[in-house]
Amino acid sequence: MDSDAPTFYQRYQPWRRSFEIGFWVLSYLASAIANSLTANMDVRRLDLGFAVWQPPVWEASSALAALALVPAVVWFTRRWPVHLDNWRRMLPIHVLASIAWSALHVAGMVAIRKAVYASQGQHYDFGPWWREFGYEYLKDVRSYAGVVLTVEGYRFVMRRLQGEASLLSIPDEGPPVEPLERPERFLVRKLGREFLVAANDIEWLQASGNYVNLRVRGHDYPLRSTIAGIEAKLDPERFVRIQRSYIANLDHVASIEPLDTGDARVHMKDGSRLPCSRTYRGGLRQRSG
Incomplete structure (x- = not known):
């Protein structure tokens, strides 16, 4: 059934973990850099009075907290995978998971921001949690869905390469x-x-x-x-x-x-x-x- 020549899937295996980790690190790094540049441009254009270092801290803290949660999403989707034939049954489970993911993401990025601000002799105020969390969740639910779809899409491609x-x-x-x-x-x-x-x-x-x-x-x-x-x-x-x-x-x-x-x-x-x-x-x- 199999030829002696190694397939692309076999040649890819030694590099697979490095590629997977590198993909997420580079994705969040690129997002943090791009968002920092645009945020600083908005600060200057609207004359909001924030220091140059503050927007990069906001974006980097968000990216780091989200990156740290990727392994949890990978594990969770192994336990409760999403496919075309079960997405309706899985949807309520992943909606609850997205709330937990957002809560951990917000807690992580706020902790990072408070630590960085304290190192600069300043205080970071997140604002009223109930209001700010609702605002963050509207963004996080899309981010969570993007991570799940990326993970499941990648697994689909891997299954096709190795054979199903x-x-x-x-x-x-x-x-x-x-x-x-x-x-x-x-x-x-x-x-x-x-x-x-x-x-x-x-x-x-x-x-x-x-x-x-x-x-x-x-x-x-x-x-x-x-x-x-x-x-x-x-x-x-x-x-x-x-x-x-x-x-x-x-x-x-x-x-x-x-x-x-x-x-x-x-x-x-x-x-x-x-x-x-x-x-x-x-x-x-x-x-x-």
Whole structure:
């Protein structure tokens, strides 16, 4: 299914984290610089009497506080992802999250501004919180939505680059070629092409939000399912649950390393190390013989 030449997705992996961090840092840096310049121009044009250093402090403090909250949004969208088929159900959850995000953003930037103003021998007054927070939230809700859409759009592109798995569906005509309750193969779509992956070739599976990543020969193929849902469709003689978020193919287990905590570490033949909780450790040892 895979050629020997590394794909763009594989070549990108060593640089992925640096790119992701750099993207957000540069985005907020550019926004802070641009907004500082325009704010200073407005101050001079309207003769508002603020010092030159004040607008950059306002914008930089806002950018720093928002940048610090990006990892929280990334985590939150993994737990409650937004897709075209669930956005109505997710909307109330993310509206509440946007209020929390705005409150943390405002608290962070006000704390930074107070510290900088104090270093200059001045006092920063945010104003009446109930009124000023309402004003800030009207801006923050758009910023929050922009971060969520950017994160989800990036994940969508990544899934298309690496390939996305799905169960074989019922054919339009005739009986299915294999039992749908326990499929022998999975359909993988990758950049407009389709491949069939044998279920027995799956080395291990990991839950990730609304997806379960299928590990096949060094590649991860996300399948839209819960870990419990896909577990019910796999051969119980070959696949075993080892942790709340992991399932391992016994044919690809190299060794099991007990830990002092009562848990274990499962070493796979591909070099991966998977966690095994004490809840599933006994079953794994029994099944592995």
